[in-house]
Amino acid sequence: MYTRWRTYSSYLRERYGRNVYRIGVDGGFSCPNRRPDRSGGCAFCDGTGSVAVYQRSSESGYSRNSGYDGSTAERILPRLLSIREQIERGRAFLARRYGAEEFMLCFQSWTNTYDSIGNLRRIYDEGLSAMDFRSLIVSTRPDCVPDPVLGLIASYITPSRDAWVEFGLESACDGTLRYIGRGHGSAEYFDAVERAHAHGLKVCAHVILGLPGEGRDDFVRTASAVAASGCEAVKIHNLHIPGGTRFAREYLEGIITAMSEERTLEAAELFLRCIPGDIIIERLVSETPYHRLMAPRAFPDKSQFLARLERRMEENGTRQGDLCSKAHSG
Ligand code: SF4
Numbered sequence: 001m002y003t004r005w006r007t008y009s010s011y012l013r014e015r016y017g018r019n020v021y022r023i024g025v026d027g028g029f030s031c032p033n034r035r036p037d038r039s040g041g042c043a044f045c046d047g048t049g050s051v052a053v054y055q056r057s058s059e060s061g062y063s064r065n066s067g068y069d070g071s072t073a074e075r076i077l078p079r080l081l082s083i084r085e086q087i088e089r090g091r092a093f094l095a096r097r098y099g100a101e102e103f104m105l106c107f108q109s110w111t112n113t114y115d116s117i118g119n120l121r122r123i124y125d126e127g128l129s130a131m132d133f134r135s136l137i138v139s140t141r142p143d144c145v146p147d148p149v150l151g152l153i154a155s156y157i158t159p160s161r162d163a164w165v166e167f168g169l170e171s172a173c174d175g176t177l178r179y180i181g182r183g184h185g186s187a188e189y190f191d192a193v194e195r196a197h198a199h200g201l202k203v204c205a206h207v208i209l210g211l212p213g214e215g216r217d218d219f220v221r222t223a224s225a226v227a228a229s230g231c232e233a234v235k236i237h238n239l240h241i242p243g244g245t246r247f248a249r250e251y252l253e254g255i256i257t258a259m260s261e262e263r264t265l266e267a268a269e270l271f272l273r274c275i276p277g278d279i280i281i282e283r284l285v286s287e288t289p290y291h292r293l294m295a296p297r298a299f300p301d302k303s304q305f306l307a308r309l310e311r312r313m314e315e316n317g318t319r320q321g322d323l324c325s326k327a328h329s330g
Contacts, residue, residue, distance in 0.1 A: 005284075006279065006320060007280075008283075016134055019098070019102070020104055021098060021102070022137065023104070023105055025108070026082075027083060028079035029107075029110040033111075042182055043181050044208070046292060076119055080126045083130075087130045105135070105137065106138075107124075108139045108166075112139050114140070134162070135164060136163045143184040147195060147199075163202070164232075167196075167203060169225070170182060170206065171214065172189075172225035173214065176218065179213065181246070197230065202232045203230075203233070204232065205234045205235070206237065209237070210258060210264065211239055212256040223270075227276050233281070236283060237286040238258075241295040241296075243293075261299055265312055269313055272318075272319075272320045273319070274321075275320055281320065284305070
């Protein structure tokens with residue numbers, strides 16, 4: 001059990017009185033930051049769209065025909081059927097491995113609000129009708145959440161079910177966002193968080209530590225932005241460079257690099273120290289499957305990394321939030 005930061009599992013136990021597990025599904029969405037032939041996109045994105053480990057057999061199981069137009073009820077049927085199957089596969093996997101009994105439904109692959117409002121309703125309805133989920137979690141981009149979509153997600157909140165949106169911020173530095181080809185700036189993130197909160201939604205921000213050209217000052221700036229936005233949770237990733245990406249080419253050309261374990265520990269500790277203690281830390285390290293990962297290759301697994309981070313913070317006498325006022329004033 002980690003004591004130096006507010007863990008996701010401790011939050012879930014506080015909130016629900018027991019462990020609750022996330023079933024990640026791929027709703028067949030695409031991404032507005034990629035061209036129709038799926039080229040382009042963020043420099044670190046290999047186009048696999050964060051598919052959950054137990055769903056990877058379905059990575060190319062049906063076509064991605066979503067967008068803001070043209071999707072008919074007939075076209076959406078395979079997606080609805082697939083969602084049912086994925087939920088059952090995820091439930092069975094989590095029950096077998098962890099004895100899981102309570103679940104949250106997470107639309108986690110690609111941009112899960114990038115579709116017509118009618119299709120979004122059908123897809124979310126289909127997923128939520130499979131069982132009594134404790135949360136609906138929708139992962140998306142901050143520039144892809146018009147108010148009617150936020151209103152739709154908020155309409156699923158009940159006394160026993162929360163609704164979350166997860167926004168990729170990645171960095172608060174607009175120069176970095178331009179370099180990595182995000183297609184939005186930090187202003188869109190702040191606007192999206194404010195509107196999500198106005199709809200009663202909870203927000204988790206995704207950030208990446210170790211993006212090209214960034215150092216300690218940039219990590220502090222991003223942590224301060226996350227804190228200032230008032231989001232409830234954050235997922236922290238160390239930069240992974242998967243094969244087949246623009247970053248992979250730049251890595252091979254010697255233009256960019258990935259942080260070592262020591263530098264990642266240092267960056268994660270600093271970031272945590274600049275994040276208020278009440279923000280939930282949902283993730284602290286990336287988990288790209290090893291066969292797709294070009295760099296970093298020499299890196300401990302997640303549990304070893306977290307144990308080393310905990311030990312380091314214990315030895316240094318540091319904890320989440322202990323630099324907050326300094327970060328804000330800087
Ligand atoms: S927004 Fe997400 S899915 Fe789209 S290119 Fe970027 S990382 Fe990939």
